[in-house]
Amino acid sequence: MKTRRSYLDRLTCRGWPRDSTALRGALACAVFLASACGAGPDQKGALAASQEPLPPVYCLPDGSGFLRARLSGAINLELDWGNEDTQCTGAVRPTDGGIRMRFSRTTASIDSNLVVVFGIANLEEGRSAKSLPVNVTVIREGEGEFFSTQGDDKCMLDEVSQEAIIGIPNRSRSYRIVARGFCTEPARAVRGPGVVLMSRFDFAGRVDFEAEDTSEEPLVAHR
Numbered sequence: 001m002k003t004r005r006s007y008l009d010r011l012t013c014r015g016w017p018r019d020s021t022a023l024r025g026a027l028a029c030a031v032f033l034a035s036a037c038g039a040g041p042d043q044k045g046a047l048a049a050s051q052e053p054l055p056p057v058y059c060l061p062d063g064s065g066f067l068r069a070r071l072s073g074a075i076n077l078e079l080d081w082g083n084e085d086t087q088c089t090g091a092v093r094p095t096d097g098g099i100r101m102r103f104s105r106t107t108a109s110i111d112s113n114l115v116v117v118f119g120i121a122n123l124e125e126g127r128s129a130k131s132l133p134v135n136v137t138v139i140r141e142g143e144g145e146f147f148s149t150q151g152d153d154k155c156m157l158d159e160v161s162q163e164a165i166i167g168i169p170n171r172s173r174s175y176r177i178v179a180r181g182f183c184t185e186p187a188r189a190v191r192g193p194g195v196v197l198m199s200r201f202d203f204a205g206r207v208d209f210e211a212e213d214t215s216e217e218p219l220v221a222h223r
Contacts, residue, residue, distance in 0.1 A: 056084060057087055058083055059086045059087065059204075060083055062165075063083045064204055065083040065088050065176075066083060067103045067105075067201070068080050068081070068201065069198050069201035071138065072197050073186055074145070074189070074195060075114075075138060075140070075145075075196050079116075085106075086104070087102075087103070087104045087105065088205035088206060089206070089208075090177065090205055090206050090207030091209075091211040092207075092213065093119065096121060098119060098120055098122065099119075100117060101120070102115060102117050102118075104116070112140045114140060114141075115141055116137070116138055116139075116201075117136070117137040117139070118179075118203070119152075120157065121152060125175070126175060128159070128161040129160050130158065130159045132156070132160060133152035133153065133155070134156065134157050134181060135148070136148070136149045136155045137149075137187065145189070146189065146190040147187035147188060147189055147196040148190060149188075155184070155185075155198070156182060156184075157181040158182070159180065160179035161179075162177050163175060164176075174206055174210075175209070176205070177206065178202075179202065180200075180201065180202035181201055182198075183199060183201075185197075186198075
């Protein structure tokens with residue numbers, strides 16, 4: 001007497017039939033079970049991790065970072081970047097002991113990541129100053145567009161102040177730097193035509209005087 005296969009036997013596709021039609025049905029059952037049961041624990045964990053949102057980006061730990069600037073020319077924008085979603089870093093330039101401050105943010109209006117770099121040659125650690133020359137670089141990452149004043153004679157910091165930052169681990173020489181300034185001449189394209197004038201700007205970012213900026217961006221490698 002033929003025994004009736006249990007529900008579990010049918011669900012797990014046990015007792016593979018010998019005729020081709022039934023065999024195709026059994027194979028379909030196996031495919032169904034593979035998709036229904038899903039991945040193993042490790043794969044499920046990896047999938048869940050990949051779907052988790054990335055942690056937010058903050059310029060300064062106390063929420064006080066920002067960059068505001070007016071750009072015109074090849075890039076025509078009014079920047080009003082707040083602390084959230086703005087990356088800001090700063091370090092010592094190994095070539096001359098000056099500092100380089102970098103602000104970046106994904107900018108929907110130009111569909112790319114925009115980077116603004118300030119190179120300051122004569123700013124001493126922890127000191128406030130006025131009328132300091134500054135080199136300005138503007139980069140559209142991924143687009144191959146680099147604009148630089150390529151010198152300290154086109155832009156000026158009206159004033160700049162520094163205060164020690166509390167809350168960055170292992171950074172005993174980190175400072176919040178607040179500055180405002182202007183440019184009288186534009187940053188010119190390193191390759192090809194085009195200029196970008198940053199007529200005015202002010203920012204609050206950070207510099208780690210224990211770190212060196214060893215980036216080799218072609219337009220600012222000498223700054």
